[in-house]
Amino acid sequence: MLKRLALALALVGVLPALASAHGPSRQKVVSSIEINAPAEKVWAVVGNFQDMSWHPAFVKTEGKGGNDPGATRTLTLENGGTIEEALIKRSDEDRSLGYEITKVDVKNVPVSNYSSTISVKGTAEKSIVEWRGAFYRGYVNNDPPPELSDEAAVKAITGVYQAGLAALKKKLEAGG
Amino acid sequence: MRALGLSLLAGLGLVSLTARAPCFAGQALVTNQPGDSLSIVDLTTMTAEPEIKIGGKPAGVALSPDKKTAYITAPEGEELVEFDAVGKTVKRRLKLGGAPVGVAAHPSKAEIYVADWYTHKIRFVDTNAFAVVTDVQVGQSPSGLAVTPDGKLLLSADRDSNQVSIIDLASRAVVATVPVGERPFGITIDAVGARAYTANVASNDITIIDISGRAAIGRVATGRRPYAVALAAGLGFSTDQYSGTLTVFDLASLTALKTIEACDHPEGIEANTAGTEIYVACWGDNLLLRIDALQLVITGKASVGDGPRAFGKFLR
Numbered sequence: 001m002l003k004r005l006a007l008a009l010a011l012v013g014v015l016p017a018l019a020s021a022h023g024p025s026r027q028k029v030v031s032s033i034e035i036n037a038p039a040e041k042v043w044a045v046v047g048n049f050q051d052m053s054w055h056p057a058f059v060k061t062e063g064k065g066g067n068d069p070g071a072t073r074t075l076t077l078e079n080g081g082t083i084e085e086a087l088i089k090r091s092d093e094d095r096s097l098g099y100e101i102t103k104v105d106v107k108n109v110p111v112s113n114y115s116s117t118i119s120v121k122g123t124a125e126k127s128i129v130e131w132r133g134a135f136y137r138g139y140v141n142n143d144p145p146p147e148l149s150d151e152a153a154v155k156a157i158t159g160v161y162q163a164g165l166a167a168l169k170k171k172l173e174a175g176g
Numbered sequence: 177m178r179a180l181g182l183s184l185l186a187g188l189g190l191v192s193l194t195a196r197a198p199c200f201a202g203q204a205l206v207t208n209q210p211g212d213s214l215s216i217v218d219l220t221t222m223t224a225e226p227e228i229k230i231g232g233k234p235a236g237v238a239l240s241p242d243k244k245t246a247y248i249t250a251p252e253g254e255e256l257v258e259f260d261a262v263g264k265t266v267k268r269r270l271k272l273g274g275a276p277v278g279v280a281a282h283p284s285k286a287e288i289y290v291a292d293w294y295t296h297k298i299r300f301v302d303t304n305a306f307a308v309v310t311d312v313q314v315g316q317s318p319s320g321l322a323v324t325p326d327g328k329l330l331l332s333a334d335r336d337s338n339q340v341s342i343i344d345l346a347s348r349a350v351v352a353t354v355p356v357g358e359r360p361f362g363i364t365i366d367a368v369g370a371r372a373y374t375a376n377v378a379s380n381d382i383t384i385i386d387i388s389g390r391a392a393i394g395r396v397a398t399g400r401r402p403y404a405v406a407l408a409a410g411l412g413f414s415t416d417q418y419s420g421t422l423t424v425f426d427l428a429s430l431t432a433l434k435t436i437e438a439c440d441h442p443e444g445i446e447a448n449t450a451g452t453e454i455y456v457a458c459w460g461d462n463l464l465l466r467i468d469a470l471q472l473v474i475t476g477k478a479s480v481g482d483g484p485r486a487f488g489k490f491l492r
Contacts, residue, residue, distance in 0.1 A: 021293070021294075021316075021317050021335075021336055024233065024235075024251035024252050024275045024277070024293065025209055025210070025233040025235070025251060025252050026209065026210075026459070026483070027210070028210055028459075028460070028482070028483055088400050088418050088419055089419060089420070098418065098419070098420065100400070100418055115401070115417070115418045115441070117420075117440060117460075132440065132460060134417075134440075134441055134459070134460060141294060142254075142274075142275065142294060
């Protein structure tokens, strides 16, 4: 799992990111997983914006602002690359949080203008965690190189979500 | 004052409902970008007909003056698609190249305007010949387009130049540029052609432009990443993509009044002609929402295809 994720993330893109334009069509990834653990317990883990240690792709989370809208965090990848993110909204009632990437090198994650919501639904016994992403590819013009195409962007984000949700399930079902 | 306005508008709404009920209840033509299709939604029942394939990842939409023909941009197909909204079929396709995104129709002439996101120009298309007749160069990455109700001016939100270009449609020349907030995307002109409103994606606000004065006259803060603006009942409504909200603001005082929790990535937004209802395409949840413009609550939801954008004027 980790190896596949590393492959998805280890990209060879060399395009200097332009200021703000983006590809023509926004991409969507929705991944979910069922976890045999109470929703409250699952939310206690994924609802903490300042701790992504449940995800195997990130070796470190550093941030400030706690769980309030506007809070920031920097995730460090195994290769030393970083992803800077900001919390947009968070609700304990809905067990949902929305965040965006504010800075990332397309060599590490081949996307631009990325926003995401992670939410937990369920009961005292069982939970469904859903992770949704909205983003453009890393290349901002027509005819992208393959490593910065729509397909590459979707593949990378799908890899991040699936690896993270699988690790989360394992951790929580083990009673962690 | 507000109470009087409400009762007047409610009265108008009733009249309009009675007048249109026997024949045509109104539809939304919703472009589903990843779904590669169009959803036609009946606005009375809030149900969509089966999706119609468009191709090229459709995004922008505009309607002919008689509202019988829709013009749809397909950025990945690099095409403009002419769609018969009565017969519900694709009529013609025009390969434009680049990345056509925003589109607007002239209120009376057989002419439409398409913004090319990559080559920074506005394509003028004669809808009889269905061919480009001229191009007008504007700022970087033109996005939203809107024509004044008198048909004299075209406004382009030049996203990556942080400005609006004002184009005189008779001379087909840019006559002014107005600096706005950061990365304006959608642009909406009011019913009398006095003001324009840009949704500024990066500065998270709306710029209000006095069109005849050719100047920005105010700003209103929104949620994260506003996409476009609708106007109704003396209020403005922005779709805040990342926040999942609509910011409601008063058009007279230019102050925010309320935030409505809407959906995942609300995008295309338009008010009905009576100004009683607002319709919002929800890119993330594949829904079209109906919002009561007076009560400011969601009153209906229709399931549509995948990734609805409805960028432009999509109600008929």
